[in-house]
Amino acid sequence: MQTDTAHSGSNTSLARRAWSIRRTALRMGEVQGQGYIGQALGVADVLATSYFHALSYRANDPEWDGRDRFYLSIGHYAIALYAALIEAGILPEDEIETYGMDDSRMPMSGMAAYTPGMEITGGSLGHGLGIAVGAALGLKRKRSDAFVYNLMSDGELGEGSTWEAVMSAAQHQLSNLICIVDFNDQQADGPTTQALATTPEAPKWQAFGWHAQTVEGNDLDALVTAFDAARSHPGPQPRVIICNTLMCKGVPFLEARESNHFVRVDADEWAQAIAHLDANIPA
Template sequence: MTTTTTSTATAGTGAAERRRLVEDFAYRMRHHALNMGEVQGQGYVGQALGSADMFAAVYADQLVYRPEDPDWDGRDRFLLSTGHYAIGHYAALAQAGIVPIEELETYGSDDSRLPMSGMSTYTPGMEISGGSLGHGLPIAIGTALGLRHQGSPSRVINFMSDGELDEGSTWEAAMGAHHHGLGNLTVLVDINALQADGKTDTVMRTEPVADKWAASGWHVQRVDGNDVGQLLAAFDAVAQDAGPDARPSVILCDTRVGCGVPLLEEREKAHFMRIEEHEWKTCREQLTAGHEGATK
């Protein structure tokens, strides 16, 4: 029997139950990310933890897909522009049933289907090979145009980082999406205020970023990206804005690197983390304690 997870997967549940389902998905994702990080002892663990609520809102509540058939034509497309966030995406793919959870143990290893930077040729459910920042949104526009040309109701969700807002190609693409009236395109921007060379506002100041997207003709919302309730409300507002003359939508998500694990939230060098062997147990204990405390 073929199963399809749809954007109405949580339909019929109350708001509190819907939120709980997504929060539980994100909690399990964070554990997966820690397990993968421990395989290498380092990596982009902070981004995976910080963006987990965003991925969970997509995979547990929004995306239309078939876990057993990642290439199903009727699926929504989720494009990971930030290839180094692959560890977070793998956690979502595993929790969604697209990648076996036990395969996460191979993360970053030779001959693994889960390389440290996302590659579509290796990983089921990985739509594009990311990493060269600024390419994701142009590809998303081509994908959205192609789906519309085919008469498909499928949507495109493009995940990108605030560091990508430094790239001129991002803003050319943003104008193009509005020009073509791509109401089937939603962009999620992880605004964690950090990139490889330092704090985002010192590398390239992009604020007022919401005004810039609005000036490009987009439906713009800005939320706490670590608050599932705000994320779900934002997606609901995107749906309400849909229609034949809909605009492309962007949800700007302010997040905390390492969210859910206080030990890692406090790290000064957090873009690519080195985590000592004795610290992994503490990370898991803090994650569990925080989740259990929030659900009481």
């Protein structure tokens, strides 16, 4: 889509965008020596598809009223969203070195008051979809053509407030709301599927009146098809895309870590991870 963005008509591939998001996130993680890198690497393809295929926005005017809204419910994924905002030209690359520092516009957990392009302050978890429902309802009443995209975690499927929002969105027929679930089957205490979220998820959303798709979240062609189908679906239902992603995707030695909700990266491994990406630059 990308109407009115600085990147409209760009020939840069989505694979290259996702690669750049991964690399930038690693550079930020290296600044602090820590960060939710597993999630950033895993969700990079979803963010690339969002910002360089689906969303309408103006990089030089993040508050443009006609923009599509991208809500990050999972505040600790901020490092991933910052990388996407830098790639989109909304944040400058020269601020990477400030990540997580005092007075930075890129704190470790997303804060809407600090960061251009950060629409909401995400976390405590389970609230983002409710905020998105309110925004989508408001845009409907304004007769706006804008969509609201809400990125949430699989762990939030265990929050009661999430399902209240799911019911509200269906009740108000919010066809301008697209929820994206990053289903990486990891949360702080272990696999999500051993907690309250079980698969298959799509039939649950369908039972609540949503148009639901499940997709391989690290397959860019599949993501493009799913995002297009969500946006163009002719019915009045809200839409959800459940994206099955791999934590630490793109860096094999990190992918192999047994526990990677907050993956440990040793001091010398940041450079190794970046070097691996640099040796595998997509076209």
